[in-house]
Amino acid sequence: MTDKTPPCACACATHDPARRSVLTGALALALAPLGAPALAQATGRSQKPEPGDRLAYMMGDKKDQEIKPGDLVAGEAPTLAYPLDPASGKVLVSRVNLLTVVKLKAEDIKPASQKNAADGIVAFSAICTHYGCPITTLHPSQSQIVCNCHGSVFNAADRGVVTNGPAVRRLAMLPLAIQDGALVVAGKFDGPLGPPT
Numbered sequence: 189m190t191d192k193t194p195p196c197a198c199a200c201a202t203h204d205p206a207r208r209s210v211l212t213g214a215l216a217l218a219l220a221p222l223g224a225p226a227l228a229q230a231t232g233r234s235q236k237p238e239p240g241d242r243l244a245y246m247m248g249d250k251k252d253q254e255i256k257p258g259d260l261v262a263g264e265a266p267t268l269a270y271p272l273d274p275a276s277g278k279v280l281v282s283r284v285n286l287l288t289v290v291k292l293k294a295e296d297i298k299p300a301s302q303k304n305a306a307d308g309i310v311a312f313s314a315i316c317t318h319y320g321c322p323i324t325t326l327h328p329s330q331s332q333i334v335c336n337c338h339g340s341v342f343n344a345a346d347r348g349v350v351t352n353g354p355a356v357r358r359l360a361m362l363p364l365a366i367q368d369g370a371l372v373v374a375g376k377f378d379g380p381l382g383p384p385t
């Protein structure tokens with residue numbers, strides 16, 4: 189793990205106070221019902237990510253600030269984010285919009301993911317398809333991402349396919365692009381969100 193690797197082999201939040209603190213807010217949101225109308229900040233537009241939206245940090249010192257392409261570095265932990273409406277400047281906060289964003293090495297990205305990547309940056313629904321925990325950890329391979337709740341692993345370089353369960357459904361990928369130097373949403377989620385019902 190490249191993000192505050194805890195002293196235990198399991199890399200779980202239980203043994204890492206920093207990770208536990210970060211996950212508390214994200215987990216509370218992640219466990220809300222998928223259909224919850226939590227977009228108090230939204231404008232009259234669609235409440236889902238739309239082409240042209242920017243991405244904003246979910247938490248931390250840069251909370252609600254736009255993520256710039258140069259902010260993300262290959263080998264660093266995924267960043268939790270929400271879509272940002274560029275017209276209003278509003279962050280579209282809801283469980284279904286929570287994203288996990290990671291920069292990969294260009295040579296690792298499979299063709300199926302390449303068309304949805306922007307300068308090596310890929311974005312997926314952050315809601316684990318097992319039980320819905322937020323996905324926050326980079327696998328030692330640096331091309332896969334891990335859910336710490338029960339250890340599911342998803343290949344970020346290959347459309348979020350499951351490489352280790354208990355999850356059985358891949359993560360939905362959100363296409364990205366770089367336009368005029370900005371990191372933008374380039375399409376809709378390419379699959380269902382969250383655990384199978």
Ligand code: FES
Nearest residue numbers: 316318319335338
């Ligand atoms: S909620 Fe992610 S592995 Fe169980």
